[in-house]
Amino acid sequence: MNNGGVFIAIEGAIGAGKTTLATILNQHFNYTLLREIVEENPYLTKFYTDIKEYALQTEAFFLFNRVKQLEDIQKNELSKSQGVVSDYHIIKNLIFAGITLDKMQFHKYKQMYNIFVNDLPQPDIIIYLNSDTNTLMKRIAMRDRSFERQMDRNYIHELSNEYKYYFNPLSIKHNFMGKEPIVIEIDNSKLDFLNNEDDRSFIINKVEDAISTLGGKS
Numbered sequence: 001m002n003n004g005g006v007f008i009a010i011e012g013a014i015g016a017g018k019t020t021l022a023t024i025l026n027q028h029f030n031y032t033l034l035r036e037i038v039e040e041n042p043y044l045t046k047f048y049t050d051i052k053e054y055a056l057q058t059e060a061f062f063l064f065n066r067v068k069q070l071e072d073i074q075k076n077e078l079s080k081s082q083g084v085v086s087d088y089h090i091i092k093n094l095i096f097a098g099i100t101l102d103k104m105q106f107h108k109y110k111q112m113y114n115i116f117v118n119d120l121p122q123p124d125i126i127i128y129l130n131s132d133t134n135t136l137m138k139r140i141a142m143r144d145r146s147f148e149r150q151m152d153r154n155y156i157h158e159l160s161n162e163y164k165y166y167f168n169p170l171s172i173k174h175n176f177m178g179k180e181p182i183v184i185e186i187d188n189s190k191l192d193f194l195n196n197e198d199d200r201s202f203i204i205n206k207v208e209d210a211i212s213t214l215g216g217k218s
């Protein structure tokens, strides 16, 4: 699938800098920007007040929205050789659901995930942004979304660890269903690609190098 357009996805825990970096790459490469739905999720505010109670609805909503978004970019962009940069990879559904759902719910959710995700376009390149928990908490507080004001540090810490597990070089093949993307891991704790030109160039150069290895993609 994908048929020509380069597909880049950015991942990392909450506040890792995904949307910020996706916007920068979108401007640099002139790709289509795919942004995850946030405010549109009717369960998210309730979810943060009682995670266990609202987890299943929240995870299901995120999954089916992302499936629809990815079907649309396949049809409208990638198949027409238009590049796409996305501020998420659909694997985040499994990463979050593994923490928020109970064991039986997660088992059923994963079956549904496998069925839907198998046919979706897969990114050629994933940029995995890694930051320590204190930095993530600071940036979440600084951004100040109303529903994230009571963010539990343990939740962010657990999420970060789950990301580390999923993006461990030894488990990438298994976790991405054998479709192994190029993974660029970046420690974003000490970078400031929003304000610092050198930090921005550092990442853009890495992405340009990765694109040049794809051969023939635009």
Ligand SMILES: Nc1ncnc2c1ncn2[C@@H]1O[C@H](COP(=O)(O)OP(=O)(O)OP(=O)(O)O)[C@@H](O)[C@H]1O
Residues within 6 Å of the ligand: 012, 013, 014, 015, 016, 017, 018, 019, 020, 021, 087, 139, 140, 142, 143, 188, 190, 191, 192, 193, 194
């Ligand atoms: N390297 C950085 N240096 C300084 N501030 C940063 C850096 N990266 C991100 N930020 C800031 O941290 C906050 C969170 O960034 P952003 O919204 O891009 O994260 P995200 O990964 O998309 O979060 P979410 O998962 O919640 O959607 C923003 O206020 C952004 O400006």
Ligand SMILES: Nc1nc(=O)c2ncn([C@H]3C[C@H](O)[C@@H](CO)O3)c2[nH]1
Residues within 6 Å of the ligand: 014, 036, 038, 044, 047, 058, 059, 062, 063, 092, 093, 096, 097, 100, 148
């Ligand atoms: N539970 C849960 N599952 C997801 O798949 C998911 N994706 C994003 N989010 C939350 C994190 C930020 O608050 C906000 C923006 O990323 O939405 C999620 N929450």
